[in-house]
């Protein structure tokens with residue numbers, strides 16, 4: 455289903471316009487869906503809408519699942535569209551989909567939805583993940599599967615790196631060191647980047663050794679892997695709202711898997727310290743919610759509140775949700791000529807991240823959508 459958008463409109467945004475953490479300009483114009491730093495030549499009588507407020511790039515959710523229903527299972531394409539609209543209306547205008555059950559590519563043709571960068575199906579070891587979510591495979595099938603998903607997605611492949619091993623009764627890596635290498639080589643050979651879902655401590659050195667480009671959740675970061683991740687320049691998508699749910703995984707597994715339950719509780723308890731330590735060590739944190747499946751959509755602001763609980767300052771939080779993910783994904787922010795995907799705020803988000811909840815306008819491709 456395609457929703458028609460209203461005809462071209464010229465906006466004059468009287469900022470400050472925040473181009474980066476330390477860079478602002480007083481005003482921009484929006485014409486033909488694009489940002490202009492200089493006032494464009496306009497025919498006499500052009501209708502210009504003046505808007506005052508702090509201008510920031512649209513928020514990004516770097517770990518989101520469109521097409522996975524609340525409570526699990528695939529959705530219809532229309533329901534996935536509604537999830538994207540829910541996210542959009544909270545100010546999320548850029549989504550990196552971290553694995554979907556359905557093919558969400560048709561959503562990319564819908565101009566009223568956030569920009570979507572997909573990783574295709576995520577890849578998991580047989581019987582080592584939530585049933586029915588991912589493509590399940592064995593090590594010998596990895597190279598072909600990674601190559602296939604690299605071709606189906608938008609430059610990203612996701613490998614589920616660890617999960618509960620019921621034989622061991624705890625989190626263990628799903629793959630050995632060579633498998634991580636093989637997967638990374640196949641992704642890079644296909645011109646894609648590769649990320650991994652990881653909760654446990656012992657998976658991180660394997661992913662880092664193999665040259666993975668990003669880490670999802672990364673609750674198992676230690677002093678050693680924090681410095682290695684920082685040194686490698688690999689960003690971490692924290693999904694702290696999801697890590698907060700580890701208590702429910704722990705209590706569900708408690709009877710049969712007491713070590714796993716205790717491990718999950720330890721990881722949860724350390725989540726704020728680990729996040730702050732990662733930031734302090736120079737790791738780029740990126741905002742991601744893990745919405746879809748267990749958590750509903752539209753929760754980006756809860757994730758930003760979690761960053762604040764971890765002790766990150768407002769500018770760092772803003773960076774993790776706007777400029778940094780755009781740079782990382784190669785998507786422009788508020789540069790001259792960039793697509794006008796932006797938010798207008800009543801207050802300065804560099805001093806209080808809650809200002810991002812109080813949007814006066816959400817502008818997507820130059821159209822005011824919320």
Ligand SMILES: [Zn+2]
Pocket residue numbers: 517519552744
């Ligand atoms: Zn996820």
